[in-house]
Amino acid sequence: MKGSRPEQAVLTRNTDTSKTEATRATIENMVDGLNDHRIEDIGEFFAENFRWLGNQGCGTKTGLREFQENWQKPFQAAFSDKVCIDEARLYMGEWAAAFGRQEATHSGEFLGIAPTGKRVEIRYMDFWKVVDGKIVDNWVNVDFAHVAAQLGVDLFKGQGWEAYDKGERQPPQPQASTDQ
Numbered sequence: 001m002k003g004s005r006p007e008q009a010v011l012t013r014n015t016d017t018s019k020t021e022a023t024r025a026t027i028e029n030m031v032d033g034l035n036d037h038r039i040e041d042i043g044e045f046f047a048e049n050f051r052w053l054g055n056q057g058c059g060t061k062t063g064l065r066e067f068q069e070n071w072q073k074p075f076q077a078a079f080s081d082k083v084c085i086d087e088a089r090l091y092m093g094e095w096a097a098a099f100g101r102q103e104a105t106h107s108g109e110f111l112g113i114a115p116t117g118k119r120v121e122i123r124y125m126d127f128w129k130v131v132d133g134k135i136v137d138n139w140v141n142v143d144f145a146h147v148a149a150q151l152g153v154d155l156f157k158g159q160g161w162e163a164y165d166k167g168e169r170q171p172p173q174p175q176a177s178t179d180q
Contacts, residue, residue, distance in 0.1 A: 011129075015093030023130040027089065027096045030135065034084050039072045047134040057111075057144045079104035079122070099125040106151060111144065113151050120150045 030045035043064050052061035052071065061067040076082070082104030089098040102122040107115050123143040128135050145155045154160070163169040 012092065012095055015095055017093045019093050019130070020091050022133060023094055023096050023128075024089075024091045026130045026133050026135065027091070027098070027128060031084055031086060031098075037076060037082075039068050039076070042068065042072065045135055046138075047131070047136045050134070050136050050138065052138045052140060055141045055144075058140060058142050078106065078108040078110040079120070080107040081105045082122075094130050096128045096130065097126065099123075110151070111148055111153070111155075113148065113153055116151055118151060120147055122147050 026045060030042075033042055033045060046064050046067065048064050049062070050064065050067070052067050054060060054071075059070065061070055079102070082102050084100065084102050086098040086100040088100070089096065100123075102124065104120060104122060106113075106118050106120055109115065123146055125141045127137075127139040129137040145160075148155050161171070164171040
């Protein structure tokens with residue numbers, strides 16, 4: 001055995017699988033609500049004190065109001081005519097996950113980029129925990145770098161690893177290990 005073996009999947013270990021269908025209903029209804037551009041009444045799907053844990057650039061929101069004010073409203077101000085398309089969803093007890101894309105028009109400032117009117121793809125992954133019909137935790141990864149690239153801005157300034165894929169740069173290699 002090489003390397004450490006930390007305990008895995010602690011959060012989902014004791015999920016109640018009898019709640020899978022209720023979780024599915026909550027998530028499907030919430031996505032419909034997002035596609036209807038609901039903000040003020042989105043609490044139908046989210047607990048008042050839920051946590052929204054985003055990647056760098058998206059931030060972390062604690063509570064429904066922060067989510068509405070610091071995510072939903074700025075996002076809808078930057079991107080109009082948006083539709084959420086989950087490409088895959090998984091359900092297990094109180095847990096759900098999805099990945100997909102939003103398609104939207106860049107109609108307001110985003111990351112300091114003035115509106116371009118371009119139609120963009122916004123890729124994402126979501127992981128939700130649902131308790132008593134409400135989302136209490138939402139881990140999110142939104143690919144802002146991909147969105148910026150579509151708007152002509154390289155957030156990595158040519159240092160992204162895509163340069164390795166294109167053969168423009170040589171990828172570094174790890175040093176040989178002396179551990180046996």
